[in-house]
Amino acid sequence: MKKIPPSYHEEKAGIAERELIDAFEQLVREDYPNPNRIGCPSKQLLRQLAVLSAPKLQFLFDHIVRCAPCLKEYDRLRREAKSPTKVSP
Amino acid sequence: MASSPHNRPIWWDRDLDRMGRPIRRDVREAAHEIWDRACSRARNKLGDDSDAAEIMEVCVERVSHYLNRRSVPLPAPRIAGLLMAAFHRQVQKRRLKKERLELLGGCSDLDHRFQAPDWSASIDLGLDLKQILRRLSARSTRILLRRREGVDWKSIARELGIKDSAAQVGFWREVRQAQLDLLKGDSGKKREAKKTASEGGNDRSDEEDTPLVP
Numbered sequence: 001m002k003k004i005p006p007s008y009h010e011e012k013a014g015i016a017e018r019e020l021i022d023a024f025e026q027l028v029r030e031d032y033p034n035p036n037r038i039g040c041p042s043k044q045l046l047r048q049l050a051v052l053s054a055p056k057l058q059f060l061f062d063h064i065v066r067c068a069p070c071l072k073e074y075d076r077l078r079r080e081a082k083s084p085t086k087v088s089p
Numbered sequence: 090m091a092s093s094p095h096n097r098p099i100w101w102d103r104d105l106d107r108m109g110r111p112i113r114r115d116v117r118e119a120a121h122e123i124w125d126r127a128c129s130r131a132r133n134k135l136g137d138d139s140d141a142a143e144i145m146e147v148c149v150e151r152v153s154h155y156l157n158r159r160s161v162p163l164p165a166p167r168i169a170g171l172l173m174a175a176f177h178r179q180v181q182k183r184r185l186k187k188e189r190l191e192l193l194g195g196c197s198d199l200d201h202r203f204q205a206p207d208w209s210a211s212i213d214l215g216l217d218l219k220q221i222l223r224r225l226s227a228r229s230t231r232i233l234l235r236r237r238e239g240v241d242w243k244s245i246a247r248e249l250g251i252k253d254s255a256a257q258v259g260f261w262r263e264v265r266q267a268q269l270d271l272l273k274g275d276s277g278k279k280r281e282a283k284k285t286a287s288e289g290g291n292d293r294s295d296e297e298d299t300p301l302v303p
Contacts (some may be wrong), residue, residue, distance in 0.1 A: 009261035023218035
């Protein structure tokens with residue numbers, strides 16, 4: 001696998017973006033388990049956000065980053081939405 | 090974001106300061122006006138202009154707050170001069186500070202602070218990263234979520250309604266600021282723990298000390 005060289009900002013901070021993303025996933029799971037799904041948007045709204053990235057629904061990102069079940073659901077919906085021809089960058 | 094054709098550092102031209110107060114438009118415009126001069130001043134006094142952006146951001150915030158406190162109506166006259174004077178003072182302060190500092194290593198040595206040589210250090214690194222993430226603003230957390238999905242910086246900036254590089258520069262600046270706060274907090278906590286131990290008081294965990302910034 002080709003190793004991506006660190007960006008200028010990563011080098012300056014001494015942290016890889018990938019490390020931050022991994023820590024972020026762990027943090028959401030640990031700090032925001034939200035088992036009772038308090039304040040969660042409907043599945044339909046999450047789907048619209050995941051599939052269409054509807055600008056009007058982007059306020060939901062603020063909830064998703066603080067709710068482990070919603071983040072999981074959002075990830076699943078995004079994976080579903082990806083067409084087989086699309087390749088993630 | 091102020092940019093320059095000569096590959097100069099850029100400063101984050103934003104609507105709100107770090108306290109969430111609006112930054113005056115006339116001050117921001119004046120900052121653009123004096124940016125080239127300010128860079129040149131920083132180069133003359135500090136040897137390079139790598140700190141110019143950060144200094145300019147501080148000055149813009151301070152001057153804007155100063156004018157607002159005095160209820161100076163928009164647009165205030167001669168702001169460029171006031172801003173340049175503030176910038177010059179900050180540059181001088183930084184130069185004096187630089188002269189007082191003893192360098193123990195270069196930029197590359199800072200990288201090792203956040204690299205984990207073994208499993209225990211790896212756990213520490215994980216904890217450090219979580220502490221950094223807890224200190225990020227809602228906007229930067231959202232940026233991280235979008236980066237996780239593979240969204241490029243340009244699209245993120247468009248979503249947030251800011252200029253292209255502002256998203257990236259602003260995000261990483263917050264990360265570095267959180268790193269610095271953590272490093273400062275570490276030494277502060279050690280002092281506090283020493284004091285508590287000597288007084289026989291209760292110890293507090295790291296989690297309690299760290300504010301969860303929304």
